[in-house]
Amino acid sequence: MSLYKVTIDNIEVEVEAGTTILNAARKIGGKVVPPAMCYYSKLEDSGGKCRSCLVKVSQTSATDSRPMPKLVASCRTMVQDGMQVQNTTSAEVLESRKAVTEFLLLNHPLDCPVCDQAGECHLQDLSYEHGLEETNTEEERRTFEPIDIGDYIKLNMNRCILCYRCIMVADQLTDKRHHGVLGRGDHCEIGTYIQKAVDNDFSGNMIDVCPVGALTDRTFRFKSRVWYTNPFDAHRECDKCSGKTVLWLKGEDILRVTGRKDKYGELEEFICNDCRFHHKDIKDWILEGPRKIERHSVISQNHYENKSTSGDNITQ
Amino acid sequence: MARKILLHDIDVANLTDFNVYRNLGGYTAVEKMFKNFTPDQLTEEVKKSGLRGRGGAGFPTGLKWSFLDKKTDKPRYFVCNFDESEPGTFKDRHIGQLNPHQLIEGMILGSYALGVRTAYVYIRGELFYVLKIIEKAIEEAYQNGFLGENIKGSAYSLDLYCQPGAGAYICGEETALLESLEGKRGNPRIKPPFPAVVGLYGCPTVVNNVETIASLPWIINNGAEAYAAIGTEKSKGTKLISACGHINKPGVYEIELGLPVEEFIYSDEYCGGIRNGNKLKAVIAGGSSVPILPAELILKTAKGEPRLLSYESLEEGGFETGTMLGSGGFIVMDDTTCMVKSLLTYARFYHHESCGQCSPCREGTGWMENILRRIDTGKGSMKDIDLLVHIAKHVEGNTICPLGDAAAWPVASAIRHFREEFEEHIKLQQCRFTK
Numbered sequence: 163m164s165l166y167k168v169t170i171d172n173i174e175v176e177v178e179a180g181t182t183i184l185n186a187a188r189k190i191g192g193k194v195v196p197p198a199m200c201y202y203s204k205l206e207d208s209g210g211k212c213r214s215c216l217v218k219v220s221q222t223s224a225t226d227s228r229p230m231p232k233l234v235a236s237c238r239t240m241v242q243d244g245m246q247v248q249n250t251t252s253a254e255v256l257e258s259r260k261a262v263t264e265f266l267l268l269n270h271p272l273d274c275p276v277c278d279q280a281g282e283c284h285l286q287d288l289s290y291e292h293g294l295e296e297t298n299t300e301e302e303r304r305t306f307e308p309i310d311i312g313d314y315i316k317l318n319m320n321r322c323i324l325c326y327r328c329i330m331v332a333d334q335l336t337d338k339r340h341h342g343v344l345g346r347g348d349h350c351e352i353g354t355y356i357q358k359a360v361d362n363d364f365s366g367n368m369i370d371v372c373p374v375g376a377l378t379d380r381t382f383r384f385k386s387r388v389w390y391t392n393p394f395d396a397h398r399e400c401d402k403c404s405g406k407t408v409l410w411l412k413g414e415d416i417l418r419v420t421g422r423k424d425k426y427g428e429l430e431e432f433i434c435n436d437c438r439f440h441h442k443d444i445k446d447w448i449l450e451g452p453r454k455i456e457r458h459s460v461i462s463q464n465h466y467e468n469k470s471t472s473g474d475n476i477t478q
Numbered sequence: 479m480a481r482k483i484l485l486h487d488i489d490v491a492n493l494t495d496f497n498v499y500r501n502l503g504g505y506t507a508v509e510k511m512f513k514n515f516t517p518d519q520l521t522e523e524v525k526k527s528g529l530r531g532r533g534g535a536g537f538p539t540g541l542k543w544s545f546l547d548k549k550t551d552k553p554r555y556f557v558c559n560f561d562e563s564e565p566g567t568f569k570d571r572h573i574g575q576l577n578p579h580q581l582i583e584g585m586i587l588g589s590y591a592l593g594v595r596t597a598y599v600y601i602r603g604e605l606f607y608v609l610k611i612i613e614k615a616i617e618e619a620y621q622n623g624f625l626g627e628n629i630k631g632s633a634y635s636l637d638l639y640c641q642p643g644a645g646a647y648i649c650g651e652e653t654a655l656l657e658s659l660e661g662k663r664g665n666p667r668i669k670p671p672f673p674a675v676v677g678l679y680g681c682p683t684v685v686n687n688v689e690t691i692a693s694l695p696w697i698i699n700n701g702a703e704a705y706a707a708i709g710t711e712k713s714k715g716t717k718l719i720s721a722c723g724h725i726n727k728p729g730v731y732e733i734e735l736g737l738p739v740e741e742f743i744y745s746d747e748y749c750g751g752i753r754n755g756n757k758l759k760a761v762i763a764g765g766s767s768v769p770i771l772p773a774e775l776i777l778k779t780a781k782g783e784p785r786l787l788s789y790e791s792l793e794e795g796g797f798e799t800g801t802m803l804g805s806g807g808f809i810v811m812d813d814t815t816c817m818v819k820s821l822l823t824y825a826r827f828y829h830h831e832s833c834g835q836c837s838p839c840r841e842g843t844g845w846m847e848n849i850l851r852r853i854d855t856g857k858g859s860m861k862d863i864d865l866l867v868h869i870a871k872h873v874e875g876n877t878i879c880p881l882g883d884a885a886a887w888p889v890a891s892a893i894r895h896f897r898e899e900f901e902e903h904i905k906l907q908q909c910r911f912t913k
Contacts, residue, residue, distance in 0.1 A: 210668035211836045213876055232875045238668050261872030265841035298865055301848050324834060343663070343834070346646070348844040350834035 166243040167224075170194045170217075171251045183236035183247055184215055188426065194249050195426075197259070197288050199266070199373050200325035201237035203428055208330055209237035212323065213262045214288060218255050221246035233258055256292070263292040269303045269348060270374070271320050279375030281388040284427060285323060306351060311341060312360035314380050314439050315369060319351050322376035328352065328368035335432055336362045352376070363402055366438040370421050370429050381439055382410075382418040391417055393453035398446055402434035408453050409444075416442045425456035480747075481708060483696045483716045484689065485732040488576050494611055496618035499579040505624055507695035508586050512632045515698075520591035524694070526702035528714030533559055533650075533687030534765060534805040536789050545674040546592055547682040555683040556594040557659065558585060558691055560601040560608075561643055561650035564765035565827055566807030569718035570688035572730040574601070574608040577692070578615035582638065584691035586624060587698055589636050592684055596637050600655050603645040612640045647831035651879045652685040654833065665835045666879035687805075689718055709735035713788035717803070719748075723810035726750035739763075739785045740777050743810065756812035760895070763792055764804020766824050767884030769891030771801050797891065816911040817896040818903045821888060822850040828885035839882040842873035846889055853900060856907035863900050867893055 165176045168186045171194045177186045185203070187195045196217055201209030209215075215237050219230040224244025233255060236247070249255055267289055274280040306319035324343065329352075332339035340359040343350050354360060360368075369377050391410040398405045410418040419438045421429040441447065482488075492498045499505075511520060525540025546554060558581065562570040573581055581599070589597045601609050616638055619625045627635045641659060643649045649658045653667035656678045677683020693715060697705045706714045713735035722728045725743065727750035733742065742748045743758065752758050761776040762768060779785050780799035785792065792803045811820065829843040846869050852858045866889055874886035893900060903909060 210878060213836055213838055216876060235668070258872060258876055261868075262837060262876070265837045265845075265872075268841040268845060298868075299845065301845065323837065324840065326835075345834070347829060347832035347834045348840050350840065 164243075166241050166245070168241045168243075168245045168247065170247040171249050177241060179240075181241050183217060183219075183234070183239050183241055183245075184209075186241050187236065187247075187249065196236050196249050197284070197291075198237055198426065199284055199288065199323060200327065202327050202330070202371055203426075204432070205327060205330040205371070206334060208325075208327060210235045212266065212325060214259060214266070214292075216255060216258055216262070218248040218252040219245060220248050220252075259292045260294070263289055264294060264298065266323050267293065267297075268299060268301070269320075270323065271303060273321075277318075277321065277375040278378045278383060278388075279321075279372075282427070283375060284373040304348060310358055310380065311352075311354045311377075312358055312365055314366060314435065315360060316378045316380050316383060317352060318376055318378070319353075320376075321374045322352055323374055324350055324352075325373055327371040327373070328377055331367050331371055331432075332360075332365070335364045335367060338362065363434050363436065364432060366435045367421065367429065367432045370423070370432075373427070379418060379438075381442075385417045386412055393455060395422065395450040395453045396447040397450065398437065398441065398448065400434060400437055402436055404431050404433070405437055406431060407433055407437055407447075409447060409449070411444075414444055416444060416447075422453070480732065480734045480737070481716065482732050483705075483708075484573065484580070484692055484718055485730070488572070493577050494579070494615060496579060496615070496622055499577070500622075503699070504579050504695075505583055505622075507583055507698040508624060509630065510698055511587055511590055512630060512634070515590075517591045517593055520587065520698070523702045524591065524697065527697045527705040528702075528709075529690065529693055529697065529705065530713070530789065531687055532689035532693070532717065532806070534564070534767075534802075536803060539686065539690055542674070542686075543588075543592060543684055545672070546684055547675045548593065550682065552681040553596065554592055554594050555678040555681055556585065556589045556592050556597040557652075557655065557678060557683060557685045558597070558599040558688060559650060559652060559655055559685050560599050560605070560688050561647075561655060562688070562805075563602055563604075563647040563650055564767060564805050564807055565824065566722055566762060566809040567720055567765045567805045568722075569720045569730050569806055571605060571608060572718070572720075573688055573692050574605070574612055578612045579619070580692045580695060581612070581688060582615055582619050582624070584694040585638055586629070586636060587694045588684070588686065588691055589638075590634055595635060596639075598659060598678075599638070599640040600649070600659055601640055601642050602650075603643040606642060609640055609642050616640060646833075647827075648833045648879070648881060651881065654879065655685060656683065665833050666881075668878055710786070710788045710790070712790045713803075717787070717806055719787065719806045719808050721749050721808040721810065723808075724753045724756065724812035724815070725810045726753055733787055735786075735788045736791075737787045739787055742787055742808075743777075749808075749810065752810070752812050754812075756814065758810065759813045759815055760811045760817070762801075762807070762809040762811075762888075763787075764802045765807030766809065766827065767880075767887060768802040768804040769797055769800075769887050770895065771799075771891070772895045775799050775895070776801075797887070798894075801891070814911060816903075816909050817892055817899045818850065818854050819909065819912070821892045822847070822854050824888045825850050825885070828881065832881060832885070836878045836882070838873045839877045839885065842869050842882070843885045845869055846873075846885070850889075853903055854909065856903075856909075858900075858904045860901065860904055862904070863893060863897065 196215035199212035216233040217236045223242035308318040311317045341354040344353040396409045421433045529539045530536045649664040654664040658664035673683040758773040779794045825847040829847040832843045834840040870886040870889040873882045
């Protein structure tokens with residue numbers, strides 16, 4: 163396999179041919195990694211939709227020194243040898259990312275205080291880093307009633323950003339997809355047509371891949387803010403999945419079971435509904451130890467310090 | 479009278495009938511093709527003719543054909559884009575409805591050049607009556623041996639199908655069209671890969687517009703040089719312009735590319751001037767998605783030269799003072815037209831037709847419509863104008879497919895050229911034209 167040299171924000175990295183700009187940036191790590199609201203490395207064909215990962219290609223390749231005419235979706239654009247990419251070093255990129263954030267929040271309720279996803283919400287992080295201080299809009303948001311799309315999953319369509327990840331999970335992981343995108347444009351909604359239709363062994367992964375609070379765990383609903391629970395790596399013998407999970411504990415009580423997510427919020431392995439919903443007794447599990455959570459989210463990172471004009475540390 | 483290539487026989491009675499078309503010299507291009515051309519030679523001939531895609535983008539047709547991946551063992555497909563739904567554009571319907579055999583003959587020529595065994599005409603769902611006409615014509619072509627196995631005793635076989643869409647403008651975008659043709663939701667695909675490599679059912683595919691394909695028989699019959707002799711240096715041949723709006727004679731006209739806009743609007747051969755002797759205010763020259771131009775800039779370029787109906791002349795001045803030939807949907811507005819209301823109409827259309835896949839277009843199109851509606855109903859504020867410019871700027875170029883651009887350009891250009899009218903609307907809190 164030939165290796166390509168790519169420069170992102172003046173940092174050079176060597177990656178295999180066929181790597182996307184986003185994954186090349188992830189190989190460097192840190193600040194040069196563009197945000198990704200819809201791309202999910204474990205889901206085939208994901209990405210390209212949210213446009214939050216747009217970057218500037220200032221030189222196409224070693225043999226073609228021209229820049230690409232438009233900003234490109236880094237999650238779907240393959241690197242070429244000698245490519246020069248600007249992410250945070252381009253004012254144009256940052257400006258358009260700000261606009262994308264504004265678009266994503268246009269119809270997204272600011273109901274973080276009552277949203278189970280708060281604290282691990284990618285849109286919360288994105289809007290913290292790239293959002294406006296004050297809104298430009300006076301439009302009313304489109305609203306939907308929250309519905310149960312299965313015994314375990316609550317759909318709050320108001321919060322959905324139409325990343326299509328949950329649809330890809332159903333397509334690629336389960337034997338049959340029972341939900342999809344209905345309607346067109348900003349009337350689009352995730353729906354099942356018949357309520358509570360989603361019922362299969364791996365449907366719970368739809369919750370884990372949802373970047374926002376549109377799909378939440380009904381068994382965890384309003385039990386606790388996530389930052390008041392303690393995550394532990396644990397496993398059990400399971401004939402459907404690897405059985406490797408994270409238990410979110412309050413004392414001895416398991417409030418929630420999820421898959422193990424990496425620093426980009428992506429699952430290391432998909433887990434089955436049996437592990438996720440039916441084993442809430444600590445005796446069912448072999449505890450491995452405290453889970454190290456990548457401190458990337460707004461709440462866990464003490465980001466709000468930067469907001470303090472006095473320079474005093476505000477602790478949560 | 480200008481030379482007619484596409485509409486030469488259009489007024490002949492019963493032209494949709496195979497025998498009528500055949501007696502006028504129809505399908506001779508197919509016979510000539512088998513005698514004189516290998517597929518590669520045919521592609522070369524189309525390249526030499528300088529024919530450019532008539533769907534809106536104006537990409538050279540022969541060049542597009544030569545991108546088709548011929549190295550794979552996969553079948554190749556040729557698809558006719560008949561999803562004509564751009565507001566102001568109704569030229570393809572004219573061909574399909576009145577001269578379907580010209581389109582079918584072109585499909586045979588294109589399919590042969592591309593080495594295609596199965597071809598499709600994807601027609602807009604609302605044009606169901608045209609679908610029936612085309613299906614009857616396809617049936618006749620089969621009966622007369624121009625479609626099916628071993629066409630006219632040659633080794634070449636072709637099947638042609640006509641498939642209606644389900645009523646979505648976005649399915650005119652070529653990759654959304656292919657998704658829809660495959661029976662899926664018509665969401666545009668993320669490119670690359672381009673259809674020439676991964677198209678219909680994952681196979682190499684060429685998608686061409688109706689008018690482009692219908693031009694092929696004439697090019698083969700009369701030669702590429704004859705076609706290239708018509709028009710200007712960069713815009714060869716003839717173009718159908720569907721003229722509508724406040725003119726005396728709306729309709730579909732065939733022009734030789736390079737015709738002055740002024741002549742097209744005011745000459746009796748074409749639009750016949752503005753209705754009621756009114757003053758020309760603005761023109762959208764190439765279908766609703768291209769930038770609108772005020773009268774002084776559509777008749778003359780910023781340099782003071784006469785504006786011509788050609789790709790390069792309409793683009794003269796970029797988006798600051800120019801526009802695009804687009805699909806040839808020529809919308810004329812006289813001085814009784816409210817720019818805010820007309821823009822609202824287009825914004826509403828793009829909001830309604832956005833597929834909702836990528837966020838700038840999904841959210842931006844609705845937002846722009848809401849703001850324009852606010853201004854139109856007298857509730858707008860001055861900062862709304864800058865907000866519209868801001869939204870249009872960030873929708874443009876940042877979306878998966880060109881629908882985002884198509885929604886942003888009309889807004890940006892209307893404000894660029896008619897800003898004072900928007901301001902007046904906001905100040906008066908009502909419309910000067912409809913009160």
